[in-house]
Amino acid sequence: MNGVLRDGAVTVGGNARQQFHDARGYGTPADGDEIRLARVEAAHLLLRGDIDAVVDNGDGLDFAAFFAASAAADERFPLRFLVYADLRDRGFYLSPAREGWPGATDDERTDLTVAPRGTKPGAGEPAHRVVVVGERESIPAADLAGLTLAVVDEESEISYLDTSEPAFDGGTSYSPPADITGALIGDRVVVWDAPDGFHERGFYGQPLEAREATLDGVVQLSLIEAAALAAEGQLVVPDADDDSGHEEATLTATGVAGEMMPDSQATYTTIRERGREVDGERFDRRLAVYRALRDRQVVPKTGYKFGADFRTYNTVESVEALPHSERLVRVVAADHTFDPRDLSLDVRLAGGVRKRMVFALTGANGEIDWLAVSRLTP
Amino acid sequence: MNGVLRDGAVTVGGNARQQFHDARGYGTPADGDEIRLARVEAAHLLLRGDIDAVVDNGDGLDFAAFFAASAAADERFPLRFLVYADLRDRGFYLSPAREGWPGATDDERTDLTVAPRGTKPGAGEPAHRVVVVGERESIPAADLAGLTLAVVDEESEISYLDTSEPAFDGGTSYSPPADITGALIGDRVVVWDAPDGFHERGFYGQPLEAREATLDGVVQLSLIEAAALAAEGQLVVPDADDDSGHEEATLTATGVAGEMMPDSQATYTTIRERGREVDGERFDRRLAVYRALRDRQVVPKTGYKFGADFRTYNTVESVEALPHSERLVRVVAADHTFDPRDLSLDVRLAGGVRKRMVFALTGANGEIDWLAVSRLTP
Structure with missing residues (x-):
């Protein structure tokens, strides 16, 4: 059986409607008993030997020739075909996300729609809207939630990534008191006399410990933690840029609040400036995300060991x-x-340590869109 | 017992030599029974309560005050102290890598030297030369092999990384024949009629498969694989930029080598150009590394799923x-x-999948320095 290439689609007659469309979910019905196949569908039937050739201007093209011609007509064809064939081989019915084909969507990024297991294309909402991406292409992060990424690597292997909007269900009830005093030393803040439960229940900072140490209750805060606490009016830090640095530290170490103690707002400004010095504008974005998570009673700690901003x-x-x-x-x-x-690296690592990878898309105004991405094994 | 700060070191008398130096490996002997302590050593003894104060210009400083003063005198002090205290607490003897202290080295980057377990500083070669790095600092990759990195994150947690020069012991014996023909389609090369063992024993490329597929022996090569084969004179590809793309593909699919078939050198040039289009100058570096590994009978395949260039x-x-x-x-x-x-992300991921992370520092001339990095749990 042959197909005929016309206007970028392949028309097949004979019993194609019954054999390919009705029985196996290929193509879309056309005139009479004919069906129209998208290039990826026709190529797949050629590869399987279900059709023998596609006739283009009188030439009969075999799989290799049709594949090369389709790649010349549409540079995204080879990647789309690899994904189409892979999902077909895994037993899915799927269609090109193209007007006139079943399950077509308005979303311009979607290349293929996958019907739910056990259903034909177009019978209901697609189970997956698949965006085909080459390893070297870049993927805009905005509005990605709900799409499935099929990333084709340079050796033509495919990995699938599922995207969604995560829900946060924090339940950390500790709230710090309003009178914490710290000292800004380098790019951390040392609280020499931390309130009860500050580290143990609120998981703020990191104790300064030494075996048989004589100092209890010394907690080091990251600049992010300190800035967030100051923003909530819970932390004050005497000016560390003053020349009499170590005398102030002695002062704060003994817990004596002098008359010149700056307020939380001034502390917030000072720490934020230091944060911007070391981390640039990223500091503000990270701070916005830290505070949004704490607002949801979720505890963010550094994700450094995982190459991320936070683990939560x-x-x-x-x-x-x-x-x-x-x-x-x-x-x-x-x-x-x-x-x-x-x-891929982020999602792989997160999966390996049984965590979910979440991206916080953070605008200059501090607004955050959350995007969870995980590996999908179809 | 008090110490006295003088010229950036702390002198302690009394029985300090016996109690701190001889018994516990702190400091370096000075006049009479005195010892000199580096700031990190003095701070550690202060924190432990082994000395009561450090006298500076008549003022007695407690730990908090001495810590702040030392941070003001040397901005790297807080990080160095955290690492010093952490390794001390783990039971190591260690010294500042500073002239006059035991185990000092010529390497400028080294901050601390760690004596082998069970030995005192200076008794032999250090077990580790430790470079202290803040999370936000950057680390030049050149000549790093043999050093231990102690990275202090923003929350003052420390991770240790071991660096070394890896040895390669490849034993892959397959060698491809000299007459392979492929077609350049997009950013891969399709070999329609691959020689025996090409994929199965040489692990070149990726078969084009479909369930019940009728085409055997179709292998897709990445541009890197194709360029490396062409460079060895093993692959030729007819010019894919020609208008008659699919006819050529038909030609090559049938295995007929026409008179105009370009040689491997021309193929190499064409594929390398395509590679540079999609990957920039990185393509040349990656190709040099691919070829160096194949030369060592090691098989590199894409490391995309691990966020790396190759897995081997x-x-x-x-x-x-x-x-x-x-x-x-x-x-x-x-x-x-x-x-x-x-x-950290790279090394963590590699460790999680039980592989070794290796960096290939590749010059413009194709010369490669190899650097293995792994996590170290002291």
Whole structure:
């Protein structure tokens, strides 16, 4: 059986409607008993030997020739075909997301729509809207939630990524008091006399410990933690840029608040400036995400060891009985585009440590769109 | 007992020599029974309560005050102290890598030297030369092999990374024949009639498969694989930029080599140009690394799923009995500097999938320095 190429689609007659469309979900019905096949569908039937050739201007093209001609007509054809064939081989019915084909969507990025297991294309809402991406293309992060990425690597292997909007269900109830005093030393803030539960229940900072140490209650805060606390009016830090640095430290170490103690607002400004010195405008974005998570009673701690901005704990009751963190959060700009290699690395690592990878798309105004990405094994 | 700060070191008398130096490896002997302590050593003894105060110009400083004063005198002090205290607490003897202290080295980057377990500082070669790095600092990659990185994150947690020069012991014996013909389609090369063992034993490319497919022996090559084969004179590709693209594909599909068939050198040039179009100058570096690995009978395949350039197999006997890949290779420029967060991500991921992370520092001339980095749990 042959198909005929006309206006970018392949028409097949004979019993094609019954054999390919009705029985196996290829193509879309056309005149009479004919069906129209998109190029990827026709190529797949050629590869399987279900049709023998596609006739183009009188030439009969075999799979190799039709593949090359289709690639010349549409440079995205080879990648689309690889994904189409892979999902077909895994037993899915799927269609090109193209007007006139079943399951077509308005979303311009979608290349293929996958029907739910056990149903034909167009019978209901697609189970997956698949965006085909080459390893070297970049993927705009905005409005990605709900789409499935099929990333084709340079050796033509395909990985699938599922995207969604995560829900946060934090339950960390500790709230710090309003009178914490710290000293800004380098790019951290040392609280020499931390309030009860500050680290143990609120999971703020990191104790300064030495075996048989004589100092209790010394907690080091990151600049992000300190800035967030200051923004909430809970932390004050005497000016560390003053020449009499170590005398102030002595002062704060003994817990004596002098008359010149700056307020939280001044502290917030000072710490934020230091943060911007070391981290640039990223500091503001990270701070916005930190505060948004704390607002949701989720505890963010540094995700450095995982190459992320934060790892997060939904519910911390005590550091002694700390659960595993559930998510890794990477903070990106609102107009971020993913490099598939980096995205793959993040998602792979998160999966390997049984956490969910979440991106916080953070605008200059502090507004955040959350995007969870995980590997999908179809 | 008090110490006295003088010229950036702290002198302690009394029984300090016996109690701190001889018994516990702190400091370096000075006049009479005195010892001199570096600031990190003095701070550690203060924190432990082994000395009560450090006298500076008549003022007695407690730990908090001495810590702040030392941070003001040397901005790297807080990080160095955190690492010093952490390793001390883990039971190591260590010294500042400073002239006059035991185990001092010529290497400017080294901050601390760690004596082998069970020995005192200076008794022999250091077990580790530790470079202290803040999370936000960058680390030049050149000549790093043999050093231990102690990276302090923003929350003052420390991770240790071991660096070394890896040895390659490849044993993949397959060698491709000299007469392979392919078609350049998009950013891959399709070999329609691959020689025996090309994929199965040489692990070149990726078969084009479909369930019940009728085409055997179709293998897709990445541009890197194709360029490396062409460079060895093993692959030719007719000019794919010609208008008659699909006819050529038909030609090559049938295995007929026409009179106009270009040679491997021309093929190499064409593929390299395509590679540079999609990957820029990185293509040349990656190609140099690919070829260097194949030269060592090691098989590089894409490391995309791990966010790396390559994953490598020392010995492939057949794809059916494929071992796990042993290494992940990231190709970087010879003057590359690591961002500790990225480095941490790479090493963590590699460890999680039981592979070794290797960086290939590749110069414009194709010369490669190899650097293996792994996590170290002291």
